[in-house]
Amino acid sequence: MVHRLRSLMNALFHRDRFESAMSDEIRFHIDAYADDLVRAGWSREEAQRQARLEFGGVERVKEDAREARGVRLFDELRADVRYAMRQLRHAPAFTAVAVLSLALGIGANTAIFSLMQSVLWSTLPVDAAKRLRLISWVSGPQLVMDSTWGNMNPTATGGRTSTSFSYPVVQELQRRDSSFEQLFAFKPIGRITAVIDGQAELVTGQLVSGNVYEALGVVPIAGRPIVPADDDRPGSGMAVAISDAFWARRFGRAPAVLGRTMTLNQVDVTIVGVNPPAFTGLASGQHPDVFLPLSAQPVVLPWRYGKSPSLLDDPEYWWVLMMGRRKPGVDEREAKASLDVLLRQAVQASLPHKAARDQPRIQLLAGAQGLNDVRRAFSTQLFVLSAFVALVLLIACANLANLLLGRAVVRQREISLRLALGAGRGRVARQLLTEGIVLALLGGAMGIVLGYWARDSIPYLLSTSWNASPLQADFDRRVLAMCVTVTLVIGVLFSLAPVCQSTRVELTESLKDGARTTMTRSKRLMRRSLIVFQVALSVLLLTAAGLFVRTLWNLRSADLGFQPGQIVLFTIDPPRSAYSGEARKALFQRLEEEIGGLPGVVSASLSSEPLVANSSSTTRVAASGRKPSQGDSIQVWVNDVGERFFETMRIPILYGRALGPRDRATSLPVAVVNQQFVRTFFPGENPLGQTFANASQSWHIVGICGDARYDEVSAPVPPTFYQPFAQTKDLGAMTFEVRAAIGEAGLVKAVREVVRTIDKDIAVFDVRTQEEQIAATFSRERLFAVLTSAFGLLALVLACIGIYGVMASAVASRIPEIGIRMALGAESRRVLTMILRESAGLAGLGAFIGVLGAAALGRSIEGLLYGIRPFDPVTVSGAVLLMLMVALLAAWWPARFAATLDPMHALRRG
Amino acid sequence: MSQSADLLPGTLDMLISKAVSLKPLHGYGVLLRIGQISGHALQIPQGSLYPALYRLEHQGLIAAEWGESDNKRRAKYYTITSAGRQRLKEETASWQRLVTAIASALATTPDEV
Structure with a gap:
């Protein structure tokens, strides 16, 4: 086996040497025979002639020798590929649409697969x-x-x-x-x-x-x-x-x-x-x-x-x-x-x-994988996305199959001719297969390049100006191997259908002069089913995309309970060795004061937890100053805030007062509680002046504020109390909130200056606006909405191409029929509606199946939605409507063409 | 020339192997040698000689090397490899069995049935 492979490789890679050696050898043979004939008394000229004659066709012998060496298969393959390329070049529109469909489908899969590779499968770079x-x-x-x-x-x-x-x-x-x-x-x-x-x-x-x-x-x-x-x-x-x-x-x-x-x-x-x-x-x-x-x-x-x-x-x-x-x-x-x-x-x-x-x-x-928290956070999303892109690829494949079927019809005569001229059916099938694979490889190569370029853009959607993306895409050999495999499978699978169809052609029928290139019933049915299939999948994907977009929209438009506009956030965490205890509080107080006094600053405050940043502090408390036992305490959320926190965040104080300068470390511990806190602990009572306590201390309620979101938008507002940071035991990093009328850049520069004059070793970090901070907490939802919409649109475009292709060829094959109808008095408007109705019928059937699918599969994405049910009638009808409109649009051009046909011309073409 | 017989299918490879197993030969030499050792009874169609040589070389049963012919010309010489020798032995044995079987079958007289 090894020997054969080596001998084939030698022949292939040193092709010139192989060929010239073969020629030399045959020439030597003829000459040697001629020499023998001369020795036997022939004249030199006669001898040469005789030797050549007896040897037979030199080219024929060479060809057989090449085949013996396995080279011939490769020669034919090369010819096939060259022929396939020529065929594809001659049909640029077909090639472009097919290659582009595949490229987009495979590109989307490459991008998602490289993410999955890194999140779900990549391992630490160590042995065993x-x-x-x-x-x-x-x-x-x-x-x-x-x-x-x-x-x-x-x-x-x-x-x-x-x-x-x-x-x-x-x-x-x-x-x-x-x-x-x-x-x-x-x-x-x-x-x-x-x-x-x-x-x-x-x-x-x-x-x-x-x-x-x-x-x-x-x-x-x-x-x-x-x-x-x-x-x-x-x-x-x-x-x-x-x-x-x-x-x-x-x-x-x-x-x-x-x-x-x-x-x-x-x-x-x-x-x-x-x-x-x-x-x-x-x-x-x-x-x-x-x-x-x-x-x-x-x-x-x-x-x-x-x-x-x-x-x-x-x-x-x-x-x-x-x-x-x-x-x-x-x-x-x-x-x-x-x-x-x-x-x-x-x-x-x-x-x-x-x-x-x-x-x-x-x-x-x-x-x-070491400690993998990212995997837990993203695996559901990644699996949903991979299902999405797989469906997009299916739609692209349906396009490819459709186009190849269409072409098989057009090329029926060419293929019949080749069969009639003696080409083996296997040979013709191989040619068609080669064409399919060449097409798939072109699309696949483009798709892989696309996916490679796009691999960083998905993690980028999750990054913020102050935090790197938790996701990373790995484009490695495994990803490449997967893409190449998918491409080849597609190439083989989708060129096989037309192969079966084409080589079963009735020669005499299709070669008859004037024989029309028509489709068989089964072929037409197949192409129509493909359209229904594409529309169904597109509707499914569009519905899902719609749900994710509405989820993002619901998150963005949710009532926060505070006004995030014009607020800039940054975090300061002074080294603990230099600033601890009272010194730390004093530093924060000084910063709060100095930053609040900067020109352009409306008001400034700070808190131990920034709002809507997916982080929170909680403790268990009970009302009325009783020390809570395990049974009657309730978990509440707590935030250590500065004096002007409510003013800066614009959280309304409904009763009592906000926290202020009189709440010092030495004075009575006080708290402002939100409405949810009141509802939880003091239903129907006046909470002002009441106390509550956790295991180590108690608080005196001095004010009630409106409900404001704490750590996330998608959860209900928790019972929350705010205590002055001056009264807390110890502080970690603090986030400053600065409401300013001036731009972020100028403000941050001024803030850094203030901090530097106090202590140059203190870093100002995580600078962002409050709005950016909120948006970052639904970066996953945004990523999802963006990607699914993009893939949904892709599906729509691909389906649109498919519908156009089928309707155009349907019209082309019905030109004579349409001509007769028009000659018999059908108005052009009726022809137009006839074609459009056909397209709408297919799209309607597909959309119906798609809606059924959406209803069945909605459950599986329920956990990823916010503020919307998995089967939302508005979203579904939106998706269906969009699909139908696109289907009519795609059929409009072929229909228009049919409606404006000149009956005489049409009949003559028949 | 004496009466010549048609080559049975599949026997060409065997004859070529036998010819080059005796002494390294170039293609034309193989032709002459088969003629010689078969008492000029077997005619090798010249067109099928080279494909057969290439096939055997591809299968690793014979090896080729460029050398110099008797009249000082460059020629490709074929020798048998050990794999080829082994194969020749097997084929010779099975050929003998076949010939014996067919001969005994053909020699049967009605009385023996």
């Missing part, structure tokens, strides 16, 4: 990623730990599951486990302040245990990795690694970066290594700039609520993520069981007084 496990636990509702940091999800049985562990437990498991090659730990820590060369900026960080690099086999492209020894030596001067992207962005890939120091949250650190570009940490959708040893937590992220700043020795606080690569010989169940035993012992040892609580049990999750 399949054996990596993310360790998680499940527990009943009575949790052993007091606090967690990280995601925590309810289980079906009312328990909880999480991937966070306390550091003491992690260390114990690392020390004693034997079923994993190495257990390693990490923690994404979000943004921290870095000062490089005296310039403050925000970088994203990830804490990693000292053995992460060794365990994963990640080798830095420069310098050295973080090693276990780094993890033992926390504090000043500790080693950090940086990402390749950060190296490029901040240091211009200067080799001198190794050994440089910078400060992270006021702690001096030394850069010891640069990660390879492919390694972007252990949490997907995040691209940390800086990797620090886990032991950096107490100094870089000192914990402000606990007794000590360190979480490392706190058994109550569960926050570290753990992964490991299962040893090849150990099976999944054994690994889980042995780790389970170790976890139970570790929990008992570190939390001995919690034996009565529900003990957590180990669950092993796939770790090939």
